[in-house]
Amino acid sequence: MKNRSNHKQIWVAVKVWRGYISDARVYESFSSAKQTERRWRSRINPDYDETAVLKSKLVTFRTSKKGRSTSQQTSRKLRSRLPEKGPSSAITKRIL
Numbered sequence: 001m002k003n004r005s006n007h008k009q010i011w012v013a014v015k016v017w018r019g020y021i022s023d024a025r026v027y028e029s030f031s032s033a034k035q036t037e038r039r040w041r042s043r044i045n046p047d048y049d050e051t052a053v054l055k056s057k058l059v060t061f062r063t064s065k066k067g068r069s070t071s072q073q074t075s076r077k078l079r080s081r082l083p084e085k086g087p088s089s090a091i092t093k094r095i096l
Contacts, residue, residue, distance in 0.1 A: 008058045015040050016050045030055075
């Protein structure tokens with residue numbers, strides 16, 4: 001029998017500083033994410049830096065029989081595929 005999953009829409013505000021991802025925050029509402037983006041935009045240099053709000057789905061799974069949830073197994077698989085070098089990979093690993 002397959003594990004059932006729930007999909008929840010989330011919004012991610014991302015700030016790129018000098019070409020590197022410097023901050024990423026997850027929100028349940030678009031307005032909160034947009035407010036953070038506006039605050040960041042007022043403080044960045046538009047020639048070098050960028051901000052964005054991205055829509056995504058948060059997928060949650062039931063716990064499997066072994067005690068480890070399927071979402072934890074998925075996170076491990078994703079982490080193992082990330083590149084190990086570069087400043088943005090360390091930030092991405094922290095987010096996951």
